Amino acid sequence: MEENTLGLILTRRLQECGISMRKLASLTNVDPATISRIINGKTRPKEQLLDQIAFHLELDPLTLFVAAGYGQDELKQFYKSIEKMVRVLLSSTTINWVATTEKIESTLAEYREFSKTPEGERIIQTELKAKLQRINGQGPFIEKIEQMHEQYLNNSLSPEASPIIGSALLYFILEKDIIPDNLFPLGFIDDALAIQLALDQIIAME
Numbered sequence: 760m761e762e763n764t765l766g767l768i769l770t771r772r773l774q775e776c777g778i779s780m781r782k783l784a785s786l787t788n789v790d791p792a793t794i795s796r797i798i799n800g801k802t803r804p805k806e807q808l809l810d811q812i813a814f815h816l817e818l819d820p821l822t823l824f825v826a827a828g829y830g831q832d833e834l835k836q837f838y839k840s841i842e843k844m845v846r847v848l849l850s851s852t853t854i855n856w857v858a859t860t861e862k863i864e865s866t867l868a869e870y871r872e873f874s875k876t877p878e879g880e881r882i883i884q885t886e887l888k889a890k891l892q893r894i895n896g897q898g899p900f901i902e903k904i905e906q907m908h909e910q911y912l913n914n915s916l917s918p919e920a921s922p923i924i925g926s927a928l929l930y931f932i933l934e935k936d937i938i939p940d941n942l943f944p945l946g947f948i949d950d951a952l953a954i955q956l957a958l959d960q961i962i963a964m965e
Contacts, residue, residue: 764826765797765798765800765823765826765827766797766798766799766800768818768822768823768826769797769798769812769816769823770798772816772818773816776816776817778815778816780794780795780798781794783812783815783816786811786815787808787811787812787815788811789808793808803827803828804827806824806829809823809824809827809829859949859952860952860956863930863949863952863953863956864956866930866953867923867926867927867930867953867956867957868926869926870925870926870927870929870930870933871922871923871925871926872922873926873929874921874922874925874926874928874929875922875925879925879929880925882929882932882933883908883911883925883928883929883932884912886932887904887908887928887931887932890931890932891904891905900951903954904928904931904954907924907927907928907954908928910924911924911925911928919964920961920964923957923960923961924957924961926953926957927953927954927956927957927958930950930953930954931950931953931954
């Protein structure tokens with residue numbers, strides 16, 4: 760029988776935090792017996808529950824998903840929204856997210872200037888659809904990108920907001936990944952953070 764890696768991780772973390780299984784059950788709004796079965800390897804938790812467990816125990820959710828036997832396709836289906844993808848990045852123990860954020864901000868600053876050039880505008884206007892077709896993605900994250908692209912094309916953004924949105928779109932299109940793909944089963948976490956940072960900049964201007 761294979762070692763119950765998830766159970767070992769959770770047992771150790773509960774001890775470190777001084778949290779009982781009953782308390783964890785209360786935090787995640789499930790029956791204590793469910794937590795017991797998960798720790799004893801008798802049941803595999805649903806993605807949403809595992810995500811909540813990671814949050815309350817301050818663990819890297821991807822570590823728990825891998826330990827529970829979830830594959831890349833299953834994770835892609837669950838982590839579709841920008842908010843969830845960003846939280847995975849910020850809670851990960853394998854990435855220095857402060858340094859990563861700084862690198863993404865630096866790249867966005869470069870792309871803000873590039874978006875003002877004829878070549879930058881051409882890339883944004885013509886190459887996003889090809890990128891979306893290539894990755895064949897869907898969900899809130901992709902919908903947000905399409906919405907931002909439509910706003911950019913329709914000139915419905917203010918002169919200040921347009922290059923900021925343009926920088927996020929260029930980051931997504933140009934595939935200059937700051938986070939190597941082999942570190943995450945999700946290929947667009949840094950893109951999600953770039954988009955979130957761009958949107959935060961616009962909110963700060965209002």
